[in-house]
Amino acid sequence: MQVTMSVNGEEVTKEIEGRLLLVHFIRDHLGLTGTHWGCDTSNCGTCVVWMDDEPVKSCTVLAAMAGGRTVRTVEGLEVDGVLDPVQQGFIECHGLQCGFCTPGMMMTARALLDENPNPSEEEIREAISGQICRCTGYSTIIRSIQWAAAKEAETPVTVGSAS
Amino acid sequence: MTAVEPDTAKPEGFVDNDEKPVGYGRMLRKEDPRFVRGLGKYCDDVELPGMLHLAILRSPFAHAKINGIDASAAQAHPKVKAVITGADLAEQGLAWMPTLSNDVQAVLATDKVRFQGQEVAFVVAEDRYSARDALELIEVDYEAIDPVIDVRKALDPDMPVIRDDLEDKTDNHCFDWETGDEEATNAVFDKADVVVSEDIVYPRVHPAPMETCGCVADVERVDGKLTLWSTTQAPHAHRTVYALVAGLPEHKIRVIAPDIGGGFGNKVPIYPGYVCAIVASLVIGKPVKWMEDRTENLVSTGFARDYIMRGEIAATKDGKILGIRTNVLADHGAFNGTAAPVKYPAGFFGVFTGSYDIEAAHCKMTAVYTNKAPGGMAYACSFRITEAVYLVERIVDCLAYELDMDPAELRLKNFIQPDQFPYESKTGWVYDSGDYEPTMRKAMDMAGYEELRREQAEKRERGELMGIGISFFTEAVGAGPRKDMDILGLGMADGCELRIHPTGKAVVRLSVKTQGQGHETTFAQIVAEEIGIPPADIDVVHGDTDNTPFGLGTYGSRSTPVSGAAAALVARKVRDKAQIIASGMLEVSVADLEWDKGSFHVKGDPSQSVTIADIAMKAHGAGDLPEGIEGGLEAQICYNPDNLTYPFGAYICVVDIDPGTAEVKVRRFIAVDDCGTQINPMIIEGQVHGGLADGVGMALMEMIAFDEDGNCLGGSLMDYLIPTAMEVPDWETGHTVTPSPHHPIGAKGIGESATVGSPPAIVNAVVDALKPYNVRHADMPLTPSRVWEAMQGTLQPPI
Ligand code: FES
Ligand code: FES
Numbered sequence: 036m037q038v039t040m041s042v043n044g045e046e047v048t049k050e051i052e053g054r055l056l057l058v059h060f061i062r063d064h065l066g067l068t069g070t071h072w073g074c075d076t077s078n079c080g081t082c083v084v085w086m087d088d089e090p091v092k093s094c095t096v097l098a099a100m101a102g103g104r105t106v107r108t109v110e111g112l113e114v115d116g117v118l119d120p121v122q123q124g125f126i127e128c129h130g131l132q133c134g135f136c137t138p139g140m141m142m143t144a145r146a147l148l149d150e151n152p153n154p155s156e157e158e159i160r161e162a163i164s165g166q167i168c169r170c171t172g173y174s175t176i177i178r179s180i181q182w183a184a185a186k187e188a189e190t191p192v193t194v195g196s197a198s
Numbered sequence: 199m200t201a202v203e204p205d206t207a208k209p210e211g212f213v214d215n216d217e218k219p220v221g222y223g224r225m226l227r228k229e230d231p232r233f234v235r236g237l238g239k240y241c242d243d244v245e246l247p248g249m250l251h252l253a254i255l256r257s258p259f260a261h262a263k264i265n266g267i268d269a270s271a272a273q274a275h276p277k278v279k280a281v282i283t284g285a286d287l288a289e290q291g292l293a294w295m296p297t298l299s300n301d302v303q304a305v306l307a308t309d310k311v312r313f314q315g316q317e318v319a320f321v322v323a324e325d326r327y328s329a330r331d332a333l334e335l336i337e338v339d340y341e342a343i344d345p346v347i348d349v350r351k352a353l354d355p356d357m358p359v360i361r362d363d364l365e366d367k368t369d370n371h372c373f374d375w376e377t378g379d380e381e382a383t384n385a386v387f388d389k390a391d392v393v394v395s396e397d398i399v400y401p402r403v404h405p406a407p408m409e410t411c412g413c414v415a416d417v418e419r420v421d422g423k424l425t426l427w428s429t430t431q432a433p434h435a436h437r438t439v440y441a442l443v444a445g446l447p448e449h450k451i452r453v454i455a456p457d458i459g460g461g462f463g464n465k466v467p468i469y470p471g472y473v474c475a476i477v478a479s480l481v482i483g484k485p486v487k488w489m490e491d492r493t494e495n496l497v498s499t500g501f502a503r504d505y506i507m508r509g510e511i512a513a514t515k516d517g518k519i520l521g522i523r524t525n526v527l528a529d530h531g532a533f534n535g536t537a538a539p540v541k542y543p544a545g546f547f548g549v550f551t552g553s554y555d556i557e558a559a560h561c562k563m564t565a566v567y568t569n570k571a572p573g574g575m576a577y578a579c580s581f582r583i584t585e586a587v588y589l590v591e592r593i594v595d596c597l598a599y600e601l602d603m604d605p606a607e608l609r610l611k612n613f614i615q616p617d618q619f620p621y622e623s624k625t626g627w628v629y630d631s632g633d634y635e636p637t638m639r640k641a642m643d644m645a646g647y648e649e650l651r652r653e654q655a656e657k658r659e660r661g662e663l664m665g666i667g668i669s670f671f672t673e674a675v676g677a678g679p680r681k682d683m684d685i686l687g688l689g690m691a692d693g694c695e696l697r698i699h700p701t702g703k704a705v706v707r708l709s710v711k712t713q714g715q716g717h718e719t720t721f722a723q724i725v726a727e728e729i730g731i732p733p734a735d736i737d738v739v740h741g742d743t744d745n746t747p748f749g750l751g752t753y754g755s756r757s758t759p760v761s762g763a764a765a766a767l768v769a770r771k772v773r774d775k776a777q778i779i780a781s782g783m784l785e786v787s788v789a790d791l792e793w794d795k796g797s798f799h800v801k802g803d804p805s806q807s808v809t810i811a812d813i814a815m816k817a818h819g820a821g822d823l824p825e826g827i828e829g830g831l832e833a834q835i836c837y838n839p840d841n842l843t844y845p846f847g848a849y850i851c852v853v854d855i856d857p858g859t860a861e862v863k864v865r866r867f868i869a870v871d872d873c874g875t876q877i878n879p880m881i882i883e884g885q886v887h888g889g890l891a892d893g894v895g896m897a898l899m900e901m902i903a904f905d906e907d908g909n910c911l912g913g914s915l916m917d918y919l920i921p922t923a924m925e926v927p928d929w930e931t932g933h934t935v936t937p938s939p940h941h942p943i944g945a946k947g948i949g950e951s952a953t954v955g956s957p958p959a960i961v962n963a964v965v966d967a968l969k970p971y972n973v974r975h976a977d978m979p980l981t982p983s984r985v986w987e988a989m990q991g992t993l994q995p996p997i
Contacts, residue, residue, distance in 0.1 A: 052327065059326075068243035069236015071459070073408045074492040078915035081408055109236035122234040126226055129884045133714025134233030135408040135459030141234065160923040167915070169408050169460045170714045172887030173923040 038102040042067070043111030051098050057091075058082045060098035061108060069109035069138045073167070080166025083139035084108045090146045092165070109138035112145065120183040121145050130179030132170035139166055144180045153184055220795055221727030224880040227719045228733070229712075238457040244414045244427045246485040250279055252475050253329035254488070255319040255336050256498065257311035260345035260569040260908020261358065264310055264318070264338060271335035272321055277328035279482055281336065282474070283319045284308035292477060294363075295443050298467055298685055299543065301534035302363070303572060305470040310343065312360055312532035313571050314908050315497035317470040322478045322486055345569040345908040346370055349506065349529040349997065352566040360532055360567045370567040372530050377548045377625045378523070378560035386521035386558045390512035396596045399977045399995045400585045402504040402529070402570075402902040403895075404496055404912065405577040406920060407713070409459025411499055412489035415475040419483050423450045428472060431461045432751025434709055435688055437743045439468055442686075444476060455741035461713035462578040462892075462953075466537045466753045467500050496918055497910045500537070501570075501902055502577030504529040505585045506997070509593035517603050519612045521558040522551055524589060528565040528574070529997075535572035537753070538581045539683035539690065545581030546674050546842075548625040552590035553634055553672045553846060554612040559624040569908045578892055578953035580675040580754040580842075591669040591958035592975065595965065599974045605668050605962065606647060610638060613670075620939070627674055629844045630938050630946075631874070637934045638670060641848035641870040644932055650852060658970060663855035665967025671955035672846040675947035676759025680838050685750065689838070692756075693747025694764035696725060696772050697832035700818040702811025704731050706768075708740040709749020710761040715949055716881045717757065721765050723877050724943065728769030729776075730796025730810050747834060755845075755947025758877070759938075764837035766942040771833040776813045779831075782824040783808050783816055843938045843946035847871040849959040855967045860986035862898055862964055864925070870932040871951050875944035879933075886952045887929050893956025895921045897964075901979045901996060 039048040042065060049064050061070050061084065072094055073079035082094040085107040112119040121144045124130065131137040140163060147154055147162040154162070159177050168176060232238055269281040284306035287293040294302045307318050319336055323329035346352050346360055352370040361367045387393055413428040424446060430436045433453040441448035458465065471488045478486040490499070506527040512520045528544070530536065538545040544563050551559045576582065594612075598605040613634040614621050621629040650666050657664045680689035695707040706725050708717065717740055722733035739745055749761060773793070780798040781788045784806055791798040799807035808816075817823070817831040852866040869886055876882055899919040902912040912918035937944025957978065964980050965973055968988055976988040977995050987993040 054327070062242075063326075066245070067236070068240075069238075071240070071409070072242070073410070073459075074915045076492070076914045076916045079408060079492075109234075113235055118234065125234050126230040129227070129880050131230060131233055131714075132716070132884055132888065133408070133458060133460040134229070134238045135240065135714075137233055138236045156928070164922045164924045167408065167920050167922060169406065169462070169892075169920065170888045171884060172889075172891035172929060173926055174887050174929050175884055177923070177928070 036099060038099055040101045040103065041105045043107055053099055055098045056094055057096040057098045057101050058093040061093060067108050067110050071135055071138060073135065078167065080139045081136050083142045083166065085142060085146065090143045109141060112141060119145060120186040121148065121180065124179040124182035124186065128175050128178040128182050130171065130176045136166060136168040140168065140176055144183065147180070148184055148187065152187060220730055220732055222723055222877050225719060225723060225733060225878055227716050228722065229716065229718045240409055240457045240459055241412045241414065241427055241429050242489045244456065246414065246416060249414065249485040249487055250322050250324060250482065251326040251329045252320055252322050252478055252486050252488040253333055254317050254471060254474065254494070255333045256494065257307065257314060257316045257318050259311055259340055259342055260314045260347070261343040261360070262311050262340040263343060264307060265341055266339045267319060268337040269319065272332040275323070275328065275332045275335060277324040278321055278332045280322045280478060281319060281332070282477065287477065292444065292473065295468065295473055296686065297533055297535045297572065298537040299534045300540065300686065303533035303535060305473045309363065313569050314910055315494065315571060320474045320478070322482060347569060347904055347906055347908050349527060349566060349568055352568050360569060372534055372565040372567050373543050375544045375563040376561065379558055379624070380560045383521050383523050383558040383560035387512040387523065390520050391515040392513050392597070392600060393510060394593065394596045394600050395508065395510045396593055396975050397995065398507045398509050398589055398592050398975065399997060400503040400505045400507065400588055401978055401996045402501050403577060403900045404501050404902050404918060405462035405464035406496060406918065407460030407462055407464050410490045410492060410495040411465060411469055411471065413472050413475050414485055414487045415479040416485035417479045417483070423452065424476060425452045425454065426476065427454045427456055429458055429465045430455045431465045431711060431713060431753050433711055433741055433743050434748045435685060435750050436468055438688060439686065440476065452744045455711045458711070458713040463502060463576045463753055464500055465713065466575050467535055469499055492915060493913045496902070497913045498571050500535060500573035500575040501531070502573065502575060503585055504574065507589050509589050511593045511597050513597055517601055517608050517611050519554050519556050521556055522590060522593065523560040524550060526561065526563040528563055529568050529570065530565050530574050531568060531570040531572040533572035536574035537576065539677055539685060541682060542581060545576065547582040547586045549583055549623065549627050549672065549674050550586035550590050551623045551625060552587065553614060553670050555614045555618065556624060570904060576754055578889060578950045580673055580677065580950060583673050584954045587671040587954050588958050591671065592961065595962045596974055606638070606642060609668065609670050610635060628841060629672060630841055630940055631936050632672065632844060632846055633936050634670065634846060637846065637870050637872050638848040640932055640934060641850050641868050644870065644930060645850040645868045647850070661857065663857050663967045665853045665855070665963040665965070667851040667959045667961065667963025667966055669849045669955050669958040669962060672844050673951055673954055674842045674844055675755035675950070676839055676843045677754050677756055678842055679840060688750060690750050691836050691838040692749030692761040692764050693834065693836045694761060694768045695747050695832070695834040696768045698772060698810065698814040700815050702731060702809070702814045703735045705737045705739060706765060707746045708738065708761055709747050710752040710757045711741040713752065715752065715757065715885065720877045720881060724762055724765045725769045728766050729773055755949040758945050759843045759941060759947050760837060760839050762945055763839065763942045764835055767837060768833050768835045771835060772831060775827065775833065776810060776831060778824050778827055779813050779817055780808050783813070840940045843874065843941055845871065845873040845946040845948060845951050847951055847955050849955045851959040851963040853960070853963040853967055855964065855985060860982045860989060862980055862985060864894055864927050864960065866930065867927050868930045869952060870934065871948065872934045872936050873948035873951065874935060874937045874941065874946040876933065876935065877945060882948050883931050885949050886931055889950060889952025890929050890956045891921050891926050892953045893960060894926050897957045897960035897978050898980050
């Protein structure tokens, strides 16, 4: 079947199998390998992308279901060569080690801050609770997101949409 | 408003690296800019023209004879290029491969399957979905055999023999091992006022890195060279093993470990899947990718622990510990896949005497085969130290319980004293340096220990369950001296090469490989500190056997102790040569020069100086160099450590237990670590945090369990629970610094201290909380149901 969607602001059309998962579509068909895959049961969250501004686990969505929708991946966070404050926060606060969970964590963090610019520690923990990081123990991820929130409060930035 | 606390982001006592010209300090990681952009290159991101996909058929049975395999339907699948069975591999002599413990393991089963999830056949197809479709088309005729699952019964005379592939094997015995002095230990136990015994289980757990294992094998058709992109923590060791097993000449093998999504020991062994992919590429002449799924990772790759320990401790009535002895029954699964130096079948379990000065110790261990996945590697620890530390820190708490003594006081009373270092333990381990009491006191201060105890007493009055758990651990990391330590005959040394380019920039090449530890940053810092070139100007190359010197890789916290030493020493070697060239440039003798982190100047006249960049240009440029000096500015060394390094730490955990649901909440966790000289405190803190979360997982949630038929009950992340941000507290970390006397920069390993030290602190806290129920011990994982049973007095061991 044929599927058309917007990915990071660009329209793509591909011939696919109906059973193809969105995560494999993004990785194997579009070559956007920043989105990862880590489990068979929707538990790890390394695959989180946005579908119409909502974070989703792309291993649990068929590519066909994303037809006609807007998808944003980690590759779409940096705009015109400027890192999103969330990306910068992860660097500043050592929010990553192996980097495997990081794209998914950052996509969730970006969505959280768009909705709630000043989340509490508890709200951040809740937001990333569907995602696993085996390396950091989470404190530095939380600090990274707090860093981004603080940064944005200082210098409001226009982020949060794929276009 | 949300503030980023400078204190937590920047540990005490350290300036930012960019406030100093070179070297150690908090420096942001050089690898992060690619990762935050999604531009990391992990194994599954490798995409080659014409690449095919491999999927493995695995056994549903724990123990069964294979009567036959019919692969014809799979072969007929239009997108399938090959189906290979054990019989096919046997024809090439490739059906079996050596494990890291000199045992053998089936690549694909030929005679019978020995654990659920064992590799039986593989399919190579045009895409990953078709490869998996074709697995469904393979018919295997299995004949079930009674499995050996209960480790306690594995040596019973009527048990089926799992390893009938081994000549004359008539039982399921794997090995016996012993350390310490039995007679002396029995003597101190006989004279002791108090002897406490406890059965302590460390259940089977799995490292479960977020990236599963896999590889891409590409055999060049013309010159036969194999390039293997592989999730390996030890690329050089793997290459040599492939050369020995597959008979490929070693110079025709290039192993590339690209970015790795966490290892924790899981990516040390060679798995059948890697060998299958190599065979497939050889046979088909195309690149072949194999990536396991999560279930495959959990059910078939290296597990950790699985020790059933009887711990005994002898002491005087006022709390002086005299001796420790233990009997261990170790479950090694179907093949002995333990990754440990050859002379250490039980790894470094011998450090079970912990941080205490005692009179005698003894350990007897029996290891057995069962119908479970092979493994027994170190999951974020230096070879079985996690089990040893858990045993001693648990049994010391049991002693405190019996003596009705504060567990902190009991530990303080028995520590090895600073003037006793280097300290030879009663099992023969020479602890390089330590000063335990200040570390312990610091943790107690940070925790507000006295206040916590007061709070606990008040809460107990009200029937609330609050527990405070302590552990004090000493690790032995940085394997290891080649006189004692090798893996499959390969000495545990590491090479390092440093080249200064003509313009004063540098490249350093390592034999070790990061899986997230930040080598690209810390190794640049180590070299920067020695040679005076900013870390930003030093490129770190690693994880590619064609482009790095030989060495044994990253596991057991050995990168800084071994490879870090190599990096410092190779930089000093280059600096020595630079000094000779500088003496020629400044026309003074070598002895008249002083080093100034980045330049040499004439003693007494700082205006007369040359920088490393000046010297590098001279070394590569025109004109004469001093007598006997070759051009260029580079060096290579291979570092063989004199001893292991012995990092230590004091951990305090505070838990609250809901008396209605028995749910444990880790309220606070204080970790004070001493890893000697600190290179990058930000990275050290991160390593500690990660290990603490692992500890929460093992203590409260994680276990690979089996039913009586040998079905693995932990085969997905829905069943094998890993902590999320909801189950862990905000960590409170601190440090002390006791340098290693034998390491060139005084550093010790840190990567795994917290995984080792935290489980006993958490379990001790839970048991402490349950004191009103007269609980002295409760085995992990302390899930609500198990804690509830402990409260009812009905808790059984988990295996
Ligand atoms: S891959 Fe694990 S949740 Fe999607
Ligand atoms: S950084 Fe490795 S899993 Fe999160």
